[in-house]
Amino acid sequence: MKAGRLFLAVESGGTRTIASIFSDEGELLGYSIGGPSSHHVVGVARSEETLKAVISDCMASVGLKDYVFEIGCFGMASLDTPKDFEIISEMVKSMNIIKNPIIVGDHVTAYYTVTGGRPGIVVIAGTGSMGYGRVKDGVEARAGGWEWLVSDEGSAYDIARRALVYAVRSYDGLEEKTSLLDKFMEHFKASSFEEFIQKLYEDPRKHRIASLATIVATAAYEGDNVARKILKVAGKELGLLAFSVAKKLRIENDPIMVGCVGGVFRSGPIIFNSFKSFIRKKMPKATIMEPVFSAIEGAMFLCLKEAGIQLSENLMKKIRLQVRKLDH
Amino acid sequence: MKAGRLFLAVESGGTRTIASIFSDEGELLGYSIGGPSSHHVVGVARSEETLKAVISDCMASVGLKDYVFEIGCFGMASLDTPKDFEIISEMVKSMNIIKNPIIVGDHVTAYYTVTGGRPGIVVIAGTGSMGYGRVKDGVEARAGGWEWLVSDEGSAYDIARRALVYAVRSYDGLEEKTSLLDKFMEHFKASSFEEFIQKLYEDPRKHRIASLATIVATAAYEGDNVARKILKVAGKELGLLAFSVAKKLRIENDPIMVGCVGGVFRSGPIIFNSFKSFIRKKMPKATIMEPVFSAIEGAMFLCLKEAGIQLSENLMKKIRLQVRKLDH
Structure with missing residues (x-):
């Protein structure tokens, strides 16, 4: 495992779920893909199960266990009402893997993929x-x-x-x-x-x-x-x-x-x-x-921004190239 | 109870159910209204229950019990597929109240209300x-x-x-x-x-x-x-x-x-x-x-036509006036 600060980004959608672990320099270390985890589509229990599996796969692939990230971002497809936000917040809290989780609708991560x-x-x-x-x-x-x-x-x-x-x-x-x-x-x-x-x-x-x-x-x-x-x-x-x-x-x-x-x-x-x-x-x-861009990149950009790291064109490009290599 | 041939007409819909008993001269003898009985809306069990209740109410109101009509017509809102037809035929057969039931979609009874x-x-x-x-x-x-x-x-x-x-x-x-x-x-x-x-x-x-x-x-x-x-x-x-x-x-x-x-x-x-x-x-x-016209009249017209009775303008008008008195 590399040194430096590590971040976790998660994309939760109606057709697939992606987790990504990366460094403060935009180095992509882990990347896991699973099935749908939108709780509007698969229900709350299946959603939680899938999210946990994809995240722990991703963590295991970079040798992380019982690790708590300082910053992590969840871009969620099913975040429409206050009730949805409550459900997902509880879910993320119970996983106990991120000190300061950022939970946003996937329109926000999508916005970051386009504009940084x-x-x-x-x-x-x-x-x-x-x-x-x-x-x-x-x-x-x-x-x-x-x-x-x-x-x-x-x-x-x-x-x-x-x-x-x-x-x-x-x-x-x-x-x-x-x-x-x-x-x-x-x-x-x-x-x-x-x-x-x-x-x-x-x-x-x-x-x-x-x-x-x-x-x-x-x-x-x-x-x-x-x-x-x-x-x-x-x-x-x-x-x-x-x-x-x-x-x-x-x-x-x-x-x-x-x-x-x-x-x-x-x-x-x-x-x-x-x-x-x-x-x-x-x-x-x-x-x-x-x-x-793909949605997971938006979640990664948001993590970096939250950590106070400037999102230069170069950094965005670097991330994009690495994700594309794994996701196409 | 009057003499002469008696007919039963039923309108089964998504908002209400009507049964009507009438003579070969278009004399309206019984008329009962109940809740929805479209099996697409309330399910098969509730549909059967409502149909039976409305029909037996109507029969009781003219002093009929264990009576089997020669001819009767069901105009049904939920008669879209062969499967629907099978469900409703079984249902009507099990009621054992009509020797020769005519079971049609409500578009057919509606057509009769307009054109006779x-x-x-x-x-x-x-x-x-x-x-x-x-x-x-x-x-x-x-x-x-x-x-x-x-x-x-x-x-x-x-x-x-x-x-x-x-x-x-x-x-x-x-x-x-x-x-x-x-x-x-x-x-x-x-x-x-x-x-x-x-x-x-x-x-x-x-x-x-x-x-x-x-x-x-x-x-x-x-x-x-x-x-x-x-x-x-x-x-x-x-x-x-x-x-x-x-x-x-x-x-x-x-x-x-x-x-x-x-x-x-x-x-x-x-x-x-x-x-x-x-x-x-x-x-x-x-x-x-x-x-x-209302749908129940179409079912009544169909019964009369099936019985070989000519649907004159006068007969249709007579029925319409009686139904209107009860249904408005």
Whole structure:
């Protein structure tokens, strides 16, 4: 084990969990990946179990046992209400591995991956979506992220739902024909429309619906016009989230950074190009950051910042290169 | 008890259950109302229990015990899949009260309330929605009605969801201001936006969401532009369901009847006027029927038709007047 101060960063999400141990110089020492630990998805008991397993794997890989970190950061997908915060705080406290844990929503770590803490905006688009931004004096604002029923514009759930609605409407003769219906029916191995509907409602929970967004992306890149339109609308909706946050913070005319985090942005150029053209029109001075960072890096940046270490471009780049080597 | 042939009609829905006993001359002898018996809403056991209670109440009120009807009709809200049909058939069979039960989806009884069995189209809009039509030779077609996630255009669920989305988007600065947000927060007794979101997701099932549509109607009739727009779109969507069914049956240019059934149409003139103007434009020869009938009447008409009794305008009117006296 290397000398110097050690930090622990954790990313807890609806599809995976990552723990990372690193030094004050940004040296990546340990990196472990496990299954989902969002307690909204897997429940509190399974969440705790997974988090503990991934963290202790990571600690064991660098020869740490019964070690207590001075500073550590948890970036959590399921941190929406005061009740969520209470649940996760208790969970982290009971692990007894960090003296001063920083527990934040994953929009905050995402923001750090893009800006390193400087004024700017991040749009996160995975199963759900949200726009989040901060200015120099610590003032923050958000838009979207109010979950599947009423919000999460441009998220995988939103994309999949729009496509499902369109497919059903085209079956009913309410919209033009699209290849989406055949693709969905094939996915559900349904031999009739009624069977497709039955299988769809067998489990209409958000993660299952959101997972159908990849079918929309496939259809779009095969040239389906409806699918392309749905992805373009998603990109614009994600742009609108960023613009709304910028207006709230009164930085829509400033040369700020606007970044993208999450699987939806990595689904191909249609969404990202639509997002970019919306932002360029509405916020001409903004610098659009490619979706290069992953959430765990944001948690690592936050740890370093909390420890009083300056987040230089070089340090961020160094961390990014090491994480990418392990995570791709 | 009167002499002559007796019939039993049952309406089973997500909000209430009705049983009616009547003679071959359309004399209404018994009428009982109970709670919900849709097995999609209350489960199979509760559904059976409620159906049995309402039917035996109705039978007792006309002095019938251990009686077996020759003909009886069940109009069921939850008859979507072959599995549903199996469940309900078993249930009705085990009651042993009808020799030849007619078990149909409530879109079929609704169609009878409007047309008395002649060629035409009905649009049903309650918690869910559907367009359904028949032509002389028995050919039928439908559109919509594929449930809350992907369909049910213009239904109470659809109206409420659109309004909730709009309210949240207006909070986020993505849409213009509307009184809907305040009205929803007041309804949920929420002192903050976050509390409103939390209470909303405590039970996002379709009946609870659909029940919020009355708030949208109130806002619309108080002059809220967004609410008015949502109701107008709902009316147009319901018109589109009718038009799509008409095209499938190739009767869009015929002088057919197009009728409306369900609580959404009774919510005030905005939706119905929007529906009417859409139909008048797309199907100029159609006669639009006011939403005067209730679903139980359709089940009664079906019984009489099955018994070979001619459904004259007079007979339909006679039944309607008697039902209205008891149900308003």
